[in-house]
Amino acid sequence: MVKKLVLLQNIVKTYQTGNIEHQVLKGINLEVKEGDFLAIMGVSGSGKTTLLNIIGLLDKPTSGTYIFDGQDVSKLNSKEIAFIRNKKIGFIFQAFHLIPWATTLENVLLPLLYRKEGFTKEDEKEAVKLLERLGLIDKIHAKPSELSGGQQQRVAIARALINKPKLLLADEPTGNLDTQSSSEVMKIFKELNQEGLTIILVTHDPEIAKNAKEIKIIVDGVFVEK
Amino acid sequence: MKLLNLNFLKDIVRELFSNKGNLFFMVLALVISLTALNTIYSLGESAKRQVLEALANLQFGKDALLIIAGGGRIIGLTTTRTDTLKLEDVEEIKRLSFVKLASSWSRGILEVSYQGEAEKLRVDGVDLNYSLANNWYTSSGRFFNQQDMESLAKVCVVGADLPKKFKIKNPIGEKIKIRGEYFEIIGVLEPKTFFGHFRADERVLIPFTTAQRRVFNKDYIDAVKLLFYPDTDMKMATQTIRQILRKRHNLYGVQPDDFRLITPEMSIQRFTEASRTINIFLLAISLISLIISGVIIMNLMYANIEEKAPIIALRIALGATSKILIKHYLTMCLLIALLSGVIGWFLSIILMQAISLFTPLKPLFSWVTFLISLAFATITCVVFGLIPALKATQIEPSILLKSL
Numbered sequence: 001m002v003k004k005l006v007l008l009q010n011i012v013k014t015y016q017t018g019n020i021e022h023q024v025l026k027g028i029n030l031e032v033k034e035g036d037f038l039a040i041m042g043v044s045g046s047g048k049t050t051l052l053n054i055i056g057l058l059d060k061p062t063s064g065t066y067i068f069d070g071q072d073v074s075k076l077n078s079k080e081i082a083f084i085r086n087k088k089i090g091f092i093f094q095a096f097h098l099i100p101w102a103t104t105l106e107n108v109l110l111p112l113l114y115r116k117e118g119f120t121k122e123d124e125k126e127a128v129k130l131l132e133r134l135g136l137i138d139k140i141h142a143k144p145s146e147l148s149g150g151q152q153q154r155v156a157i158a159r160a161l162i163n164k165p166k167l168l169l170a171d172e173p174t175g176n177l178d179t180q181s182s183s184e185v186m187k188i189f190k191e192l193n194q195e196g197l198t199i200i201l202v203t204h205d206p207e208i209a210k211n212a213k214e215i216k217i218i219v220d221g222v223f224v225e226k
Numbered sequence: 227m228k229l230l231n232l233n234f235l236k237d238i239v240r241e242l243f244s245n246k247g248n249l250f251f252m253v254l255a256l257v258i259s260l261t262a263l264n265t266i267y268s269l270g271e272s273a274k275r276q277v278l279e280a281l282a283n284l285q286f287g288k289d290a291l292l293i294i295a296g297g298g299r300i301i302g303l304t305t306t307r308t309d310t311l312k313l314e315d316v317e318e319i320k321r322l323s324f325v326k327l328a329s330s331w332s333r334g335i336l337e338v339s340y341q342g343e344a345e346k347l348r349v350d351g352v353d354l355n356y357s358l359a360n361n362w363y364t365s366s367g368r369f370f371n372q373q374d375m376e377s378l379a380k381v382c383v384v385g386a387d388l389p390k391k392f393k394i395k396n397p398i399g400e401k402i403k404i405r406g407e408y409f410e411i412i413g414v415l416e417p418k419t420f421f422g423h424f425r426a427d428e429r430v431l432i433p434f435t436t437a438q439r440r441v442f443n444k445d446y447i448d449a450v451k452l453l454f455y456p457d458t459d460m461k462m463a464t465q466t467i468r469q470i471l472r473k474r475h476n477l478y479g480v481q482p483d484d485f486r487l488i489t490p491e492m493s494i495q496r497f498t499e500a501s502r503t504i505n506i507f508l509l510a511i512s513l514i515s516l517i518i519s520g521v522i523i524m525n526l527m528y529a530n531i532e533e534k535a536p537i538i539a540l541r542i543a544l545g546a547t548s549k550i551l552i553k554h555y556l557t558m559c560l561l562i563a564l565l566s567g568v569i570g571w572f573l574s575i576i577l578m579q580a581i582s583l584f585t586p587l588k589p590l591f592s593w594v595t596f597l598i599s600l601a602f603a604t605i606t607c608v609v610f611g612l613i614p615a616l617k618a619t620q621i622e623p624s625i626l627l628k629s630l
Contacts, residue, residue: 052627053627056543056627058542058543058623058624058627059622059624078547078548079549082545082546082547083545085543085544085545086544086545087545091543091544091626093626095536095626097536097537097540097626099237099537099540100244101240101241101243101244102237102240109233110237110541110544111544113231113233113234113237114541114544114545114546115545118231118233118234159544171626171627
């Protein structure tokens with residue numbers, strides 16, 4: 001039986017602005033199994049970012065249960081959550097979020113800096129291998145400002161993969177890229193998924209969503225049928 | 227996480243130098259106060275050393291006592307008459323078995339001139355024991371002799387810097403005017419730089435008898451320097467001399483002394499007390515400036531953290547805990563402290579060198595000063611850096627996904 005990696009049960013998220021309560025997620029139920037490739041689609045304000053924040057343990061739900069990799073995350077302290085984010089989840093952002101003063105290699109190795117054991121020469125070799133696979137071998141010592149958007153996003157992918165995560169979360173990963181770079185990135189995602197990596201992708205672009213095995217549409221804080 | 231991870235440190239250094247303007251102002255704020263702190267402390271120490279050296283240099287060893295006319299505090303205005311100390315008092319004191327040598331003198335601030343150039347200088351009327359009592363001899367020419375004393379000779383011995391002051395090339399045999407009368411220079415003293423408004427090396431010595439009768443026209447003296455035989459009980463000696471003087475001056479009961487007895491311990495103690503007061507005052511100023519630089523650092527650090535919020539959020543998203551973030555920013559503060567400490571120290575050395583060109587103070591280099599200033603810098607940076615560091619841990623990693 002395939003293991004459930006993400007299990008959301010009746011997830012509600014409410015934001016308070018002054019005296020006004022604003023419910024962004026209204027009882028989300030979601031099951032993502034290992035090896036899945038899910039695209040979550042929705043318009044701006046539909047709640048897809050909030051949902052991704054909760055799945056990525058960057059935010060906490062107001063109510064509901066979230067089981068990640070068999071663990072009820074509401075029972076974990078901030079240190080344990082940081083550990084999961086570091087070891088089991090890889091993030092890819094629309095704006096890449098690379099450290100401007102660090103080289104490609106240093107950016108890729110950044111998550112390893114926050115492991116207990118730090119990183120070794122072996123880890124550096126591993127990072128170089130990843131960058132080679134992503135076609136960035138000649139850009140290892142380049143700063144982000146010297147890279148194109150597509151190259152920066154590939155660095156971010158390498159950074160997300162360096163810790164061999166169980167789940168890859170991508171937030172509008174092609175939002176800042178041209179068509180060619182977008183299709184390159186999606187090709188990489190597909191390959192990674194074929195190798196067994198679970199991917200959750202958030203996008204508003206149906207063409208991008210088509211690359212996923214499954215598409216879910218969120219409208220006004222709830223999933224709807226296509 | 228290891229205590230000192232080189233990669234972790236490299237990341238911090240890179241971040242620190244990523245905003246050079248910010249770094250410059252943080253370091254500048256601290257450097258100014260540290261330079262001041264270092265310089266003040268070192269100059270104070272240097273002054274102290276030089277005064278102690280000068281005291282030793284003046285034969286003010288442990289077996290010496292100075293009697294100054296007029297009662298009151300050791301240094302400061304006198305609160306009694308100053309015309310009661312007489313040569314007869316000295317004669318009686320000289321008869322005490324433990325007194326090896328006595329040298330009396332009178333002094334005044336008089337106009338001294340040479341070829342139309344005039345200066346107010348200290349002129350001392352000194353006796354033949356002066357050189358011996360003060361360990362101060364002529365480097366050229368000769369000192370006064372018995373004949374000078376008896377004939378009320380109009381001759382003088384001058385401090386090492388006086389010829390320079392009046393641009394006298396060959397001072398021996400030249401005549402300077404003291405209060406309108408010509409005095410022939412017969413000797414120049416060895417240099418003996420020390421403090422005081424009227425520096426010793428610019429002093430003019432004239433025979434005691436000449437001073438009393440021709441210049442000051444007085445029958446009392448201003449001071450006596452006594453040297454005792456080795457191993458004299460200073461406490462007993464001081465007490466005995468005090469009793470003799472009180473009796474001779476008809477002082478009884480609660481009437482205050484009309485003289486001051488200064489022992490080497492007292493002069494050192496007085497100097498230490500005075501310098502302590504000044505040091506506390508200067509230290510307070512330095513501390514205030516340190517606090518100000520701390521506040522500047524705190525504000526710049528705040529701005530830095532706000533500017534770098536997305537990067538901090540990224541670090542959190544990638545698994546950095548609050549502990550790691552605090553360590554990150556406190557290490558950054560330590561680096562700022564270290565950088566400022568080193569720069570401040572070098573600047574203070576340069577400043578002291580510059581000060582030494584214009585004053586008799588000698589520059590002083592001490593690792594203790596360096597470490598103290600580094601410690602102050604570290605405390606300032608850590609205390610004022612902690613609040614911004616804590617602020618960094620409050621950043622919500624969810625801001626990273628706000629782009630949608």
